[in-house]
Amino acid sequence: MNRKALFQLIKERKSFLCVGLDPDPARLPKHLGEGPAAVYRFNQQIVDATRDLCVAYKPNTAFYEAMGPQGWEVLHATLEYIGDDHLKIADAKRGDIGNTSKMYARTFFETLHADAVTVAPYMGEDSVKPFLDFPEKWVILLALTSNMGSQDFQFTPQEDGQPLYAKLMTKAQEWASPDELMFVCGATHPEKFRELRQLAPDSFFLVPGIGAQGGDLAAVARHGMNDHCGLLVNSSRGIIYAGNGEDFAAAARKSAQELQQQMVTALATYLP
Amino acid sequence: MNRKALFQLIKERKSFLCVGLDPDPARLPKHLGEGPAAVYRFNQQIVDATRDLCVAYKPNTAFYEAMGPQGWEVLHATLEYIGDDHLKIADAKRGDIGNTSKMYARTFFETLHADAVTVAPYMGEDSVKPFLDFPEKWVILLALTSNMGSQDFQFTPQEDGQPLYAKLMTKAQEWASPDELMFVCGATHPEKFRELRQLAPDSFFLVPGIGAQGGDLAAVARHGMNDHCGLLVNSSRGIIYAGNGEDFAAAARKSAQELQQQMVTALATYLP
Numbered sequence: 001m002n003r004k005a006l007f008q009l010i011k012e013r014k015s016f017l018c019v020g021l022d023p024d025p026a027r028l029p030k031h032l033g034e035g036p037a038a039v040y041r042f043n044q045q046i047v048d049a050t051r052d053l054c055v056a057y058k059p060n061t062a063f064y065e066a067m068g069p070q071g072w073e074v075l076h077a078t079l080e081y082i083g084d085d086h087l088k089i090a091d092a093k094r095g096d097i098g099n100t101s102k103m104y105a106r107t108f109f110e111t112l113h114a115d116a117v118t119v120a121p122y123m124g125e126d127s128v129k130p131f132l133d134f135p136e137k138w139v140i141l142l143a144l145t146s147n148m149g150s151q152d153f154q155f156t157p158q159e160d161g162q163p164l165y166a167k168l169m170t171k172a173q174e175w176a177s178p179d180e181l182m183f184v185c186g187a188t189h190p191e192k193f194r195e196l197r198q199l200a201p202d203s204f205f206l207v208p209g210i211g212a213q214g215g216d217l218a219a220v221a222r223h224g225m226n227d228h229c230g231l232l233v234n235s236s237r238g239i240i241y242a243g244n245g246e247d248f249a250a251a252a253r254k255s256a257q258e259l260q261q262q263m264v265t266a267l268a269t270y271l272p
Numbered sequence: 273m274n275r276k277a278l279f280q281l282i283k284e285r286k287s288f289l290c291v292g293l294d295p296d297p298a299r300l301p302k303h304l305g306e307g308p309a310a311v312y313r314f315n316q317q318i319v320d321a322t323r324d325l326c327v328a329y330k331p332n333t334a335f336y337e338a339m340g341p342q343g344w345e346v347l348h349a350t351l352e353y354i355g356d357d358h359l360k361i362a363d364a365k366r367g368d369i370g371n372t373s374k375m376y377a378r379t380f381f382e383t384l385h386a387d388a389v390t391v392a393p394y395m396g397e398d399s400v401k402p403f404l405d406f407p408e409k410w411v412i413l414l415a416l417t418s419n420m421g422s423q424d425f426q427f428t429p430q431e432d433g434q435p436l437y438a439k440l441m442t443k444a445q446e447w448a449s450p451d452e453l454m455f456v457c458g459a460t461h462p463e464k465f466r467e468l469r470q471l472a473p474d475s476f477f478l479v480p481g482i483g484a485q486g487g488d489l490a491a492v493a494r495h496g497m498n499d500h501c502g503l504l505v506n507s508s509r510g511i512i513y514a515g516n517g518e519d520f521a522a523a524a525r526k527s528a529q530e531l532q533q534q535m536v537t538a539l540a541t542y543l544p
Contacts, residue, residue: 066375066383072340072343100294100334107338120395121425122393122414123419124420124423126421148396149397149399150395153393153436157430158431164436167425171424213369
């Protein structure tokens with residue numbers, strides 16, 4: 001899915017919501033049973049309940065790896081179940097030396113048919129480039145993450161006074177165009193979105209941190225939206241664990257709908 | 273395996289060699305056949321041929337993930353096959369927000385029974401800490417990696433003039449002791465090992481970049497060894513692809529032996 005097609009979806013669905021599919025076996029509704037099959041049923045029902053409200057799904061690989069080999073079957077089946085009308089993001093935060101990153105890229109893009117993969121930047125250009133060799137696929141590079149630990153290194157001023165995340169965003173745009181590269185920018189730093197948007201005017205940002213982590217959607221939209229929207233706002237726990245009884249899917253839909261309604265307003269207000 | 277036990281192994285085997293088990297299906301000897309079973313046979317024979325020459329094995333998860341769900345079975349079986357007389361390092365370069373890093377930590381330490389996992393530092397303290405909650409398990413944090421891309425961000429001077437890797441190594445030692453934290457320091461920067469050792473006098477360094485990547489073992493040992501040896505020097509491709517015929521295991525042994533012989537000399541010369 002290219003940038004134009006993604007923007008088209010956003011306009012059609014009046015939504016820039018990404019639903020994070022991070023199923024913790026310990027938190028699934030009891031009536032679904034246990035084990036990988038229960039996780040798959042959970043994902044199917046979450047997807048069915050939210051399809052028309054979002055433009056992307058983002059399974060975090062940690063939750064699938066934790067189930068052992070069958071977890072990878074569930075991840076594969078879930079991505080297949082989502083189909084082609086959503087951007088499918090493998091939240092894997094991979095990154096290694098060139099020949100190894102190439103193996104990861106093949107896994108996520110060719111075997112699992114994900115559209116995008118999150119990549120950790122610490123190892124630099126040759127750890128990122130192999131993910132860029134796949135047409136119409138996306139790298140989503142960690143820039144300013146939503147967690148407390150973002151304070152440790154990402155904000156550190158470099159010799160020229162710029163923080164590390166700014167250097168990184170500038171540098172990475174020499175490697176790839178906004179048609180193949182997005183950045184992770186956490187909603188827990190809403191005051192930074194004006195600056196982040198200046199650093200990468202045309203890029204899409206994947207924005208975690210709304211909901212359980214306390215980020216501010218309106219502020220993100222006000223400062224972060226560009227003429228292609230340029231935002232994919234993710235919510236994981238706030239949606240998938242909105243309920244934990246037999247009506248969990250309806251509760252998830254309600255929670256997703258609340259965010260989508262805020263997005264209708266944001267798009268009407270801030271899309272140029 | 274704790275630091276004392278690791279040092280004991282190093283003295284017994286006169287080796288600080290780590291063998292990287294990164295099996296690329298396209299490069300396996302033809303007579304082994306194809307698919308995950310062939311990879312497992314390959315790993316078994318490499319392990320059998322090198323057991324007495326090394327103190328650690330390091331499978332890189334990328335090569336197992338690329339095989340799909342069965343790849344995780346092979347990784348699990350390989351770690352089990354190695355047994356308890358070597359440090360088992362899952363080279364995964366993971367790192368995510370706290371609740372997600374916790375899932376990864378459980379996978380590698382509890383499900384796969386690895387002794388150590390490599391962790392990417394960009395997301396800071398709360399992305400690393402969950403890996404530290406497991407007694408006698410190790411975090412091996414990326415500090416100065418062996419690839420070209422290490423130039424992009426790791427060497428960047430911070431406001432105080434120190435490069436990022438130095439800030440990171442200093443900071444990370446506030447989170448964990450040398451009994452639970454190692455650093456990845458690439459052998460492709462041998463001139464840096466004096467400084468790296470000053471930054472973390474008591475820590476073990478996992479040192480990739482010997483062999484295929486061109487690093488210099490003698491220089492690393494001269495500048496990097498401490499009173500617990502403090503070095504695990506890894507070779508992957510240089511050992512496992514030393515031959516590609518029916519005698520591949522013998523060729524791997526020969527290649528491992530050459531490195532181990534250099535280590536006998538290095539230990540006799542530089543161990544205080």
